[in-house]
Amino acid sequence: MSTARLEYNGQSWDFPVIEGTEKEHGIDISELRSKTGLITLDEGYGNTGSCQSAITYIDGDIGILRYRGYPIEQLAEHSTFVETAWLVIYGQLPTEKQRQRFSDLLTKYAMIHESMRNHFQGFPTNAPPMAILSAMINAIGCFTPEVLGSDNELNFEENAARLLSQVRSIAAATFKMNAGQPMMYPRPEYKYAENFLHMMFSVPNARITPDPEVARALNQFLILHADHEQNCSTSTVRMVASSGANMYASVSAGVSALWGPLHGGANVAVVEMLEDIRKSGMTPQVYMEKVKDKNSNLRLMGFGHRVYRNFDPRSRILQKAADIILTKLKINDPLLDIARHLEDVALSDSYFVDRKLYPNVDFYSGIILRAIGIPLNMFTVMFAIGRMPGWIANYKEIHDATRLKINRPRQIYTGELIRDYIPRDQRM
Numbered sequence: 001m002s003t004a005r006l007e008y009n010g011q012s013w014d015f016p017v018i019e020g021t022e023k024e025h026g027i028d029i030s031e032l033r034s035k036t037g038l039i040t041l042d043e044g045y046g047n048t049g050s051c052q053s054a055i056t057y058i059d060g061d062i063g064i065l066r067y068r069g070y071p072i073e074q075l076a077e078h079s080t081f082v083e084t085a086w087l088v089i090y091g092q093l094p095t096e097k098q099r100q101r102f103s104d105l106l107t108k109y110a111m112i113h114e115s116m117r118n119h120f121q122g123f124p125t126n127a128p129p130m131a132i133l134s135a136m137i138n139a140i141g142c143f144t145p146e147v148l149g150s151d152n153e154l155n156f157e158e159n160a161a162r163l164l165s166q167v168r169s170i171a172a173a174t175f176k177m178n179a180g181q182p183m184m185y186p187r188p189e190y191k192y193a194e195n196f197l198h199m200m201f202s203v204p205n206a207r208i209t210p211d212p213e214v215a216r217a218l219n220q221f222l223i224l225h226a227d228h229e230q231n232c233s234t235s236t237v238r239m240v241a242s243s244g245a246n247m248y249a250s251v252s253a254g255v256s257a258l259w260g261p262l263h264g265g266a267n268v269a270v271v272e273m274l275e276d277i278r279k280s281g282m283t284p285q286v287y288m289e290k291v292k293d294k295n296s297n298l299r300l301m302g303f304g305h306r307v308y309r310n311f312d313p314r315s316r317i318l319q320k321a322a323d324i325i326l327t328k329l330k331i332n333d334p335l336l337d338i339a340r341h342l343e344d345v346a347l348s349d350s351y352f353v354d355r356k357l358y359p360n361v362d363f364y365s366g367i368i369l370r371a372i373g374i375p376l377n378m379f380t381v382m383f384a385i386g387r388m389p390g391w392i393a394n395y396k397e398i399h400d401a402t403r404l405k406i407n408r409p410r411q412i413y414t415g416e417l418i419r420d421y422i423p424r425d426q427r428m
Contacts, residue, residue, distance in 0.1 A: 227390025
């Protein structure tokens with residue numbers, strides 16, 4: 001085993017270098033503090049591996065994303081969200097028997113407890129959908145006491161299916177509440193994406209028949225968001241799960257982390273940017289020139305990524321899906337034309353190319369959701385539905401660990417030195 005040497009204050013220590021299956025290397029500093037009395041400082045964890053995980057592999061330099069070894073391009077083309085969810089959670093593509101059983105569980109648990117419907121009435125009609133989603137996911141545990149018990153293999157599969165299935169029902173009910181419409185029950189004959197579209201857009205006196213192309217586009221959207229390594233929300237799920245919290249509490253915390261605009265709000269920001277360009281009458285070329293101007297406060301949303309230094313592979317898939325869905329629905333969306341022009345400018349301008357500012361997954365996802373009829377305030381909820389398999393899989397990795405070890409980061413203290421308490425009448 002190779003090692004890395006740390007030298008400090010006349011002493012030296014060797015630490016093992018571990019290697020991942022894709023030849024990634026990392027210095028194992030698990031015993032750094034016990035050996036040296038030192039810790040590392042890495043604000044934002046940009047250089048810190050918080051865990052070893054077998055779920056997702058990303059190579060941001062060349063634009064690779066794989067779930068359990070399977071390229072995202074193949075899964076988006078050939079798989080379904082339900083099959084991909086099983087793969088992400090359990091590590092293998094399901095057999096027909098496993099797929100059918102899991103699908104049956106999704107159907108069985110699609111309806112939320114009837115008493116939970118009353119909880120929606122307790123929220124203001126303008127309550128943020130992500131706040132409702134987080135609260136209602138946590139509430140599931142109150143109506144299913146077995147969630148709080150031991151997660152044996154059978155219980156885990158049922159709990160995972162319940163969460164994956166009911167998150168659709170919660171999201172659709174939130175939309176209906178905001179729209180002043182009655183909530184719709186799921187229909188057992190519909191598949192995952194079709195059922196969500198039905199619960200979102202049907203009303204009791206006018207049920208829709210979900211369009212297959214729309215369902216396929218939604219299916220691809222969900223697959224592309226199923227997991228993305230140790231991002232903020234996934235790391236939050238693992239952090240909470242490490243305390244021994246149940247699956248629903250852990251995932252509810254992940255929803256709250258995703259709610260932050262720096263994480264889950266990027267596709268909203270893209271649509272808002274495109275709308276601003278359209279309303280201003282500014283050409284994409286002029287807008288891009290202003291983006292380059294240091295004295296301008298305009299920002300280019302949907303380009304670049306903290307991980308990818310090349311094309312986000314998901315963006316190419318969604319670009320094609322956007323073309324198909326807009327053609328199918330006969331939608332002439334001026335925002336798509338603006339988006340295409342922005343992309344053309346960025347890919348031909350050395351300013352953006354040199355900075356590796358390529359389109360990311362958020363650049364086209366907002367246009368697809370907009371075409372389907374999803375309102376802007378529900379975009380991050382859609383992200384959360386897609387990310388459920390990854391959150392559950394990361395929870396499972398923590399749960400399956402030989403010994404549960406609570407996550408507990410260290411810090412460098414920069415506050416005051418010791419000082420004595422001052423009575424109130426003596427304070428200046």
